[in-house]
Amino acid sequence: MSAARYFVSGKVQGVWFRASAREQALALGLRGYARNLADGRVEVLAVGDATALAQLETWLRRGPANARVDDVRREDADASEAGEGFVCG
Template sequence: MSAARFFVSGKVQGVWFRASTREQAQALGLRGYANNLADGRVEVLAAGDAAAIERLAQWLTHGPPNARVDRLQRDPADEADAGPGFLCG
């Protein structure tokens, strides 16, 4: 098991980014969450199979159709922080 925390910058709030991220993560069998941050970014924590996290990371570089991703920051994370499913906050 692996885990990663992503911070996604650009036009990522108000464009179904979190819900679309949840759909992608669930399809990949990942646990975690996607939350809007006060500074306009979206924080994503993903835990599960390393290859599935890489596939999610690739998807996060562009997101859903109405999004515009300017920057994707990736940090290590503790898989224990992910919880049992994938939530949007």
């Protein structure tokens, strides 16, 4: 089990980024959350198989159709930070 925290910057708020990230994460069997940050970024915490995390990261670098992703920063995370399922905060 792997865990990663992603900080996504660009035009990522108000464009269904969190909900779309949730759909992607659930399809990949990941748990965690996506939430807006006060500085305009979106934070995504994901826990699961390393291959699924890599696939999610690839998607995060594109985002949904109306988003513009400028940067994605990844950090290792603690799997215990994620609850059950995948939620938008």
